[in-house]
Amino acid sequence: MVADRGRLIGVWRGAARMAAPDPADRGLAYGDGLFETMRAHAGRLPWWPRHRARLALGAARLGIAWPDEGLLEVALAEALAEAPDGVVKLVLSRGVSARGYAPEPGQPVSLLLSVAPAPAPTVAALKVDRLELRLGVQPALAGIKHLNRLEQVLGAIEVGQRGLDEGLMADSEGRLTCGVRSNLLVRLDGRWLTPPLEHAGVAGTVRALLLASWSPPGGVQVAELPLAVLARADALLLSNALRGILPATRLGERLLDPCPPGLDTARAVLAASHPAFCEP
């Protein structure tokens, strides 16, 4: 049984297993690291290659070394033994270094593994709205899943205060970008469109899967979307690696199509790729 709050599997600094995170870890000092939150199924991580690829992209972007492969394998196996059908969270930080923003070269990276239960089945109604909070434009950090998540924390607070299930975020230049914890697909003029993630946002695993393998009526493509398009959207899909694909049923005061064209095939693509998303 996995506790609600999640459960620590282990902390490593280089190859050494530690009792706890180092107080001087740069993950804590500066958010200088990356993470992945992954859904397990029957003791496996079907999307590990996707999560690993994004983690590797982030590590390359930030100049963080890659952890020891053997250690990573052993640590993930331990997490999967503990939560074979739960959620596995992996944090990779640049490790410890002397005070100051400049990293100290050659320091071992830190790993932190924890597990949590799979999310509860989704409610039928899903109310979204655009948030007041905008995302900063930062091409150097866009797309990757780094530990600087205050914008998402503030976004989640706004979502809660407004009684929403998810919030839609635009960047500081007014481009619709993503949900607080999801990627967005917008049904507009008979096509599915999803914002590029070169200015802000995280490039999600489900989004990538849909762009590669889904052929909905009218097609799906990446397109810059000014916030104003929301007024004309017929339907919205939210995607993330823990909950899969969810249609928003309300945008502000407006009802959206809860079964838009292509939702069935999107879910079939998802289920074929990851068995945790097979309909019961």
Place this chain on the structure above:
Amino acid sequence: MVADRGRLIGVWRGAARMAAPDPADRGLAYGDGLFETMRAHAGRLPWWPRHRARLALGAARLGIAWPDEGLLEVALAEALAEAPDGVVKLVLSRGVSARGYAPEPGQPVSLLLSVAPAPAPTVAALKVDRLELRLGVQPALAGIKHLNRLEQVLGAIEVGQRGLDEGLMADSEGRLTCGVRSNLLVRLDGRWLTPPLEHAGVAGTVRALLLASWSPPGGVQVAELPLAVLARADALLLSNALRGILPATRLGERLLDPCPPGLDTARAVLAASHPAFCEP
């Protein structure tokens, strides 16, 4: 003797002293917290009211509770006993909560105190240049000293790669904002100007002191500065709470005035406010 790498004083979760940071601390998970790095003198923190005010502003902005006053006092006293003339770093995080960006209400905040030696006396020459990296525009986080510091980490890496002593950063809309680890004062047309910090950047203690108490020739004021003004600047001052006020001596290939009008009075204002900055 304080080790070069800094030394942990203690970690607290609410009122409880902990052996180490909690692996589920939101400071580590999301950079969901704040910090202050303060220069001590003779076992005191002369600028504690300034640092405390910024920390309180940040806590209010992020909705993080204020730590217990008695605990804060005891913890700071312990740090000052260990490093009476060093640097005291205080981290305040939102504490532990369940997985997900939304904070769990009512959880105790975390405190982390560490100390390090005072910075070495400054080199005479100080070479700066504008960095390629831009800062994201984020009014919700501008001015406060939060733990989401990847932009500064990447900026410090660029500074190192280019052999600079400090890098000048503009925001994504081209407004000159700050140095990687300092605020900026620009000498332009016989006046000192410093950028507003409502879009990005950290509102520094020395900058605030100078705006309140310094009367240089031509005056000092806050003004939006397009990056292009750098080509016309006669002199640049960099300020931060650990190193005080430093004139940049080179901007790219161009030499700057190393003793610009007002530097002497700026340093006098500084020394009158904080005895660690008295000239030897």
